[in-house]
Amino acid sequence: KESRRSISDSMSEPLLPDCCTPTAHGRAAPAQGALLGGFKTIGDPAFESYIVFPPSGTPVLGVMFLAHDIFGLRSGRHVQICDELAQAGYIAACPDLFGDGVSRATELNPTWPPKSLSNILNILCCCKLGRMFAAMKIPWGVLESKLAATALYLQAEHHRRSPSASQLEGCVVGFCWGAMVVARLLGASMESLPIPIQCGVAFHPSLRIDEANRELIANVARPMLLAPAGDDPKHLQPGGEFAAALEAKFAKPTCVPFPNMVHGWMPRGPLSEESIKRDYDLGMSLLCSFFEERLSDAQN
Structure with a gap:
């Protein structure tokens, strides 16, 4: 099959998302502190996107597109991650892919942490079979x-700020559910977005081992790096089916595990814990x- 086909043409069915492991970090309240960027209303129909540019005078290295986790744009550290990337020289953006970033933070969350059997069953129900599963049947064309x-x-904004600037190049980073977005963009043609996506990284990816996701991984046409947590499934770990498929395709290591972390540590793990802060910075x-x-x- 043609791996560089248009995403819209190749994947028009509704998206049925995977979700978190039972031992994962739960929904985190929005991180506090001043923001370097802002929430912009763009598009038609309109939606919200958090957008931040590097500080004035800082060379722009490229664009980082963030695909948020199952809990949505406004939970956890998604916007703070954008701010950190901007400080490092990247234009960073995290669109509200679900369209309910505010309400999702309070309406679509299981009880965390899982301290009892009933609690674990509640998580599985909410993430796999219940409200979240039903709410996430979003056609790829919308995303x-x-x-x-x-x-x-x-x-447009980059050209306004720097009229003589060269073409921007992009990377997409996904957390949890957002790994699906990473894989789909990397399986599409370079022309599928106005800013070409050169590569992608998936932290604690939520990709079940099924035929749909096997096809998704098989269609990846540009470098994709998996960064699984210790409690993520074996097929996402070094030597696992998906990691091995990507490594065979690109002839270089495509999986960097974080064995001491649990699913969700990047946007949701408490940075007050030294080990989480260490592996967050490493990520x-x-x-x-x-x-x-x-x-x-x-460029070479």
Whole structure:
């Protein structure tokens, strides 16, 4: 099959998301503190996207598109991650792919942490079979249009700020459910978004081992890095089916595990815990270095 086909043409059925492991970090309240960027209303139909540019005078290295986790744009550290990336020289954007970023934080969450059997069953019900599963049947075309509108906005604003700037290049990073977005974008043609996506990173990816996801991984056409937590399934770990398929495709390591972390540590793990802060920082460094290497490869 053609791996560089349009996402809209190849994947038009509703998206049925995977979700978190029972031992994962739960929904985190929005991180506190001043923001470097802002929530912009863009697109038609309109949706919200958090957008931040590097500080004035900082060279722009590229664009980071964030695909948020199952709990949505406004929970956890999604916007703070964007701010950190902007400080490192990247334009960063996290669109509200579900369209209910505010309400999702209070309406679609299981009880965490899982301290009892009934609690674990509640998590499984909410994440796999219940409200979340039903709420997430969003056609890919809806998500693709939001990503494209976000890219157009970034492109126009970047040109306004730097009229003589060269073409922007992009990387997509997904958390949990967002791993699906990473894989689909990397399986589409470079022209599927106004800003070409060169590579992607999936932290604690929620990708079940089934035929649909096997096809998704098989269609990945540009470098994709998996960064699984210790409680993520074996097929996402080094040597596992999905990790091995990507490594065979790109002839280089495509899986960096974080065995001491649990699913969700990047946007939701408490940074007050030394080990989580350590591996969060390592994750951010991994993301930036992976993108920089891919940009260098593309230019050579």
